[in-house]
Amino acid sequence: MGEEVKLIGMWASIFCQRIQMALKLKRIQFEYIEEDLSNKSPLLLQYNPIHKKVPVLVHNGKSISESLAIFEYIDETWKHNPIMPEDPYDRAMARFWAKFIDEKLLWTVFEAFTSKENELEKAIDEASLQLKFFENQLKDKSFFGGDTIGYLDIVGIVVAHWFGIMQEVLEVELINEEKFPILHNWIVKFLDIAMVQESLPPREKLLAHTRKAFRK
Ligand SMILES: N[C@@H](CCC(=O)N[C@@H](CS)C(=O)NCC(=O)O)C(=O)O
Missing domain, CATH: 1.20.1050.10 (Glutathione S-transferase Yfyf (Class Pi); Chain A, domain 2)
Known part of the structure; x- marks a missing residue:
């Protein structure tokens, strides 16, 4: 099954850069969607209605926000090239x-x-x-x-x-x-x-x- 991975981000955000790096280390193909934070998109508000912040990862239609939570999700979903320690x-x-x-x-x-x-x-x-x-x-x-x-x-x-x-x-x-x-x-x-x-x-x-x- 083809995977659909999207990252809603903003180019200057260090929180988003974390996720870009995690996806790169895992060699996961993803679609990057740049968000205008001064005029938030319906997509961002739909996927992150609580914080209304980037990054948001959308994996096969399911969204995750907060960079540390996204990071752990990525490491647990794609187990190759583990990033977090095992112990x-x-x-x-x-x-x-x-x-x-x-x-x-x-x-x-x-x-x-x-x-x-x-x-x-x-x-x-x-x-x-x-x-x-x-x-x-x-x-x-x-x-x-x-x-x-x-x-x-x-x-x-x-x-x-x-x-x-x-x-x-x-x-x-x-x-x-x-x-x-x-x-x-x-x-x-x-x-x-x-x-x-x-x-x-x-x-x-x-x-x-x-x-x-x-x-x-
Ligand atoms: N704790 C969040 C912080 C994310 C965050 O602060 N994102 C900023 C961009 S660097 C944002 O979306 N700001 C929009 C706003 O505050 O309205 C995370 O780790 O993802």
Whole structure:
């Protein structure tokens, strides 16, 4: 039976880029549908009426939203080239850190990027503390997945790519080689992978988009 796989996304969204990477690693053919978030389509509202956000994956007519849920669905549906760890404890830890990225790290770092001058130092200290927790997960590995990229590397695209764009646009230096040598090294290696580069929009286009969003 032919499979029908559609991804409703938005080119600049790191959450959507996660899903594009997961589908690429699995070599799943899919139709990509670009969403205009300033004028949401009936298709998006039909498939994700609760959050009304991208990404949404539609597999043979069934929809899934929320990037982490979609990611697990992809890994469990197409079992070749597994992305998540196999061991239950390792799986639980991968989920823990993915949730940490989306619910804690992302917001403390965002606060540091956008805080007013009198609160900046405190916000940077807090964000740096959370970034250290994340960096410590790499230990002596090349990637969070070990010798090759895995689930947390892809979920961590937020850190590897988006934080870099934000730090350039908002002129707040949070991650550098001196403060986070291991994390910095991971970012360089991760962004050097061909599949990762193919899944990301051109840097200049994303910089311009982010500047516009933050009026910089
Ligand atoms: N927790 C969601 C976040 C998705 C998200 O924030 N998507 C943004 C684009 S980056 C969106 O669709 N925003 C539209 C809106 O907030 O109305 C996930 O992991 O999928």
